Amino acid sequence: MQCTFIISRFDPAVDKESHYQEYTVDAEPTDKILDCLNKIRWEQDPTLAYRYSCAHGICGSDALVINSRVELACQKLVRDFKTGNNFVIEPLPFFNVTKDLVVDLKPFFDKHRQVRPYLISDQKPPEEEWLQDSETQQFYEPALRCILCASCTSSCPITRANPSYLGPAALLRAFRYIFDSRDTDTDERLEEIDTDDGIWGCKTMWWCTDVCPKEIPVTKCLAQIKRILKQKE
Amino acid sequence: MKHQFDAVIVGSGLAGLRAAVEIGENADVAVLSKVFATRSHSGAAQGGIGAALGNEEEDNWEWHMFDTVKGSDYLGDQDAIEILAKDAPRAIYELEHLGVPFNRTPEGKIAQRAFGGHTRNFGEAPVKRACYAATRTGRVILDTLWERCLQRGIEFYDEFQMLSLITNNGQCCGLVAYELETGKLHTFHCKAVLIATGGAGKIYKTTSNAFASTGDGLAIAFRAGAPLEDMEFVQFHPTGIYRLGILISEAARGEGGILRNNNGERFMEHYAPVIKDLAPRDMISRCILEEIRAGRGINGKDYVHLDLTHLGEDVIESKLAEITSFARTYAGADPIKEPIPVQPTCHYMMGGIAADADSRVIMDSEGSPYKGLYAAGECACVSVHGANRLGCNALLDTLVFGRRAGIEIKKFMQSANLLKLPARAEKQDSERISRLMRSLGTENCRHIQSEMQETMMTYVSVFRHEKGLHQALDKIRELKSRYQHIALQDKGNCFNRDLLDIIELGHLLDLAEVITMSALNRKESRGAHSREDFSERDDNNYLSHTMVRYDPGKEPRIFSKPVSITKFQPKERKY
Numbered sequence: 001m002q003c004t005f006i007i008s009r010f011d012p013a014v015d016k017e018s019h020y021q022e023y024t025v026d027a028e029p030t031d032k033i034l035d036c037l038n039k040i041r042w043e044q045d046p047t048l049a050y051r052y053s054c055a056h057g058i059c060g061s062d063a064l065v066i067n068s069r070v071e072l073a074c075q076k077l078v079r080d081f082k083t084g085n086n087f088v089i090e091p092l093p094f095f096n097v098t099k100d101l102v103v104d105l106k107p108f109f110d111k112h113r114q115v116r117p118y119l120i121s122d123q124k125p126p127e128e129e130w131l132q133d134s135e136t137q138q139f140y141e142p143a144l145r146c147i148l149c150a151s152c153t154s155s156c157p158i159t160r161a162n163p164s165y166l167g168p169a170a171l172l173r174a175f176r177y178i179f180d181s182r183d184t185d186t187d188e189r190l191e192e193i194d195t196d197d198g199i200w201g202c203k204t205m206w207w208c209t210d211v212c213p214k215e216i217p218v219t220k221c222l223a224q225i226k227r228i229l230k231q232k233e
Numbered sequence: 234m235k236h237q238f239d240a241v242i243v244g245s246g247l248a249g250l251r252a253a254v255e256i257g258e259n260a261d262v263a264v265l266s267k268v269f270a271t272r273s274h275s276g277a278a279q280g281g282i283g284a285a286l287g288n289e290e291e292d293n294w295e296w297h298m299f300d301t302v303k304g305s306d307y308l309g310d311q312d313a314i315e316i317l318a319k320d321a322p323r324a325i326y327e328l329e330h331l332g333v334p335f336n337r338t339p340e341g342k343i344a345q346r347a348f349g350g351h352t353r354n355f356g357e358a359p360v361k362r363a364c365y366a367a368t369r370t371g372r373v374i375l376d377t378l379w380e381r382c383l384q385r386g387i388e389f390y391d392e393f394q395m396l397s398l399i400t401n402n403g404q405c406c407g408l409v410a411y412e413l414e415t416g417k418l419h420t421f422h423c424k425a426v427l428i429a430t431g432g433a434g435k436i437y438k439t440t441s442n443a444f445a446s447t448g449d450g451l452a453i454a455f456r457a458g459a460p461l462e463d464m465e466f467v468q469f470h471p472t473g474i475y476r477l478g479i480l481i482s483e484a485a486r487g488e489g490g491i492l493r494n495n496n497g498e499r500f501m502e503h504y505a506p507v508i509k510d511l512a513p514r515d516m517i518s519r520c521i522l523e524e525i526r527a528g529r530g531i532n533g534k535d536y537v538h539l540d541l542t543h544l545g546e547d548v549i550e551s552k553l554a555e556i557t558s559f560a561r562t563y564a565g566a567d568p569i570k571e572p573i574p575v576q577p578t579c580h581y582m583m584g585g586i587a588a589d590a591d592s593r594v595i596m597d598s599e600g601s602p603y604k605g606l607y608a609a610g611e612c613a614c615v616s617v618h619g620a621n622r623l624g625c626n627a628l629l630d631t632l633v634f635g636r637r638a639g640i641e642i643k644k645f646m647q648s649a650n651l652l653k654l655p656a657r658a659e660k661q662d663s664e665r666i667s668r669l670m671r672s673l674g675t676e677n678c679r680h681i682q683s684e685m686q687e688t689m690m691t692y693v694s695v696f697r698h699e700k701g702l703h704q705a706l707d708k709i710r711e712l713k714s715r716y717q718h719i720a721l722q723d724k725g726n727c728f729n730r731d732l733l734d735i736i737e738l739g740h741l742l743d744l745a746e747v748i749t750m751s752a753l754n755r756k757e758s759r760g761a762h763s764r765e766d767f768s769e770r771d772d773n774n775y776l777s778h779t780m781v782r783y784d785p786g787k788e789p790r791i792f793s794k795p796v797s798i799t800k801f802q803p804k805e806r807k808y
Binding site: 011012043046047051056057058059075100105113119127129131132145147148177180182 | 563
């Protein structure tokens with residue numbers, strides 16, 4: 001069946017700003033949006049730039065705005081949309097566009113680094129594993145689903161208004177280590193994000209949760225951080 | 234642009250990152266990756282990582298070693314497999330201490346589950362040996378190691394494509410890479426290069442592999458004179474989603490999932506009466522295709538069913554969450570209520586750059602090292618997987634041998650000098666790119682690639698025979714000559730995927746030729762290499778590794794290397 005793809009284009013070598021280009025693609029209802037982009041690139045326009053790799057929602061490369069909503073292009077099929085086979089594809093908002101649908105994610109990963117995303121322990125590890133309750137592991141487990149696709153942070157209205165705000169993805173990583181019983185740096189971690197650009201930047205607007213392609217309850221996880229900070233007061 | 238480091242690691246999957254963590258403590262190391270580090274395909278590994286921890290039931294490393302040797306159809310090198318199995322528990326505890334969030338037992342220990350080919354007491358019954366984090370095991374280990382590298386301040390060059398290795402008098406002293414964002418060439422000058430670039434599943438039409446799995450490291454090392462070992466052994470995972478090839482982890486069967494044919498029969502009972510659906514992958518893939526050939530595919534089509542419906546919602550949602558969502562999204566099947574349509578999908582290369590147990594690339598049958606060059610992970614052939622890899626041994630391989638590569642490189646760096654770079658080391662690559670940029674070629678990259686993928690799928694996948702292999706070899710060589718006239722259509726310098734596709738296709742074609750030549754050469758059936766015209770294993774003539782060396786301007790040359798047999802003499806392989 002014939003589908004129309006209107007795609008945002010930007011070539012830094014020639015363009016001052018982005019513009020839209022229209023393509024017609026013969027697609028099956030079960031084709032992924034990524035398959036359609038590939039068809040365009042392979043059969044019509046090899047200059048179209050976008051990122052992709054695993055093509056099944058694990059590597060986190062291909063978060064895009066598809067018909068005004070942030071989605072993974074490899075996780076959405078043509079049949080998932082009720083838009084009369086018309087698609088508008090744009091790069092992730094908030095970030096600078098490098099070319100076409102490729103954005104510069106450096107600010108995203110800079111935020112990630114700020115929360116010290118690694119296990120810190122002042123304990124000497126045992127010979128075997130550290131013991132951890134299954135319930136504890138299950139509590140922070142939702143955060144492990146994160147694939148760093150930047151969907152949440154780029155959709156977050158607070159991030160858009162205040163670029164210094166850490167944003168949902170980085171705070172979710174903080175949540176993961178704060179609630180990991182093996183990490184002993186909990187107090188410092190909490191103190192570091194106990195700020196307006198940190199956890200209190202979150203105004204519980206749920207956009208992050210709404211767009212997360214891995215269905216992580218991001219807002220609820222962030223609320224857990226707020227809860228223990230309140231308890232400490 | 235020129236850069237200088239003590240060591241450069243190419244590839245940011247588990248092997249590369251584990252080596253980086255090891256070397257980064259004492260030296261200046263850079264990690265190059267053609268995708269952003271966390272997009273590496275190690276992240277797609279689902280089911281688990283094997284180690285005889287004995288957390289759920291009695292286990293020991295000798296059983297693990299035996300299973301791996303038997304799984305390899307006795308082609309794996311037993312000295313290396315012993316290292317792998319013995320070192321496994323240490324490797325797991327180390328990961329746990331680094332922060333990997335494994336699932337837990339009720340006592341709070343690392344939880345374990347059953348996996349194909351892993352047994353207790355030398356084949357008696359399945360054993361729970363795979364440590365896991367839901368069906369995201371690879372992803373959480375990848376994140377943990379990457380984040381550890383961030384902590385150590387290791388320098389990453391993301392979206393850099395290696396183009397060639399630089400050598401001086403037969404010793405590797407750097408590499409040339411293409412920066413995707415700017416189109417610039419970079420020269421990396423160093424004492425040692427570790428190739429950890431993963432697999433090459435994109436040679437085949439149906440694969441579980443990422444678009445990035447194009448065997449770049451294998452092909453570049455091969456062109457630089459490193460022999461490739463056992464390339465005929467390509468693993469087809471039995472349970473890829475029908476038509477898409479997306480993986481449904483073996484963990485699904487580890488948790489009790491059952492394969493059924495069109496009559497609803499649990500057909501693996503007939504082929505592997507003891508461990509049934511947990512037989513090794515080579516065997517199950519063949520059995521599925523046998524069922525299909527006998528007309529027992531679902532509705533006569535070329536797939537069977539993977540039935541999880543009896544496991545209950547709790548197990549499916551908690552232990553198999555990721556694959557459940559794959560089945561719902563891509564196959565439109567809810568595993569809680571209905572079976573998943575599956576067929577074999579190209580998954581893993583047992584073969585690779587010939588390397589010893591310290592990850593040094595080797596040049597010949599005697600194991601003489603290629604100085605300055607190392608390989609680890611899927612792109613290397615140590616060989617711990619022989620003719621067929623067991624599930625959950627791949628992650629283990631990357632961590633055990635990635636670490637050993639790091640240790641060995643550190644040792645080497647202490648005594649080695651930084652060799653002089655040849656004048657204009659990047660000349661060949663820059664000329665090649667300018668030629669493509671100017672070219673008025675007539676051949677379409679995509680067409681050549683799909684013809685290669687179709688050919689390899691038809692003639693060089695699960696079942697092979699002389700006639701088909703010759704047809705495939707002729708076709709691949711025809712495609713290689715057409716490749717010389719390929720057309721580059723995107724002439725830009727920013728995110729030029731068209732150029733990258735062409736470079737990758739060159740690598741895939743080289744490897745397709747080596748795989749087919751190796752498969753023709755091995756006139757027996759062993760592990761994943763199943764010859765319909767030579768259906769038996771032939772230990773008298775073929776209990777040896779196939780080695781293929783690049784010969785500029787001529788056909789690649791084949792020679793052999795003996796197998797290391799220490800504890801377990803070859804026996805008939807029954808399950």
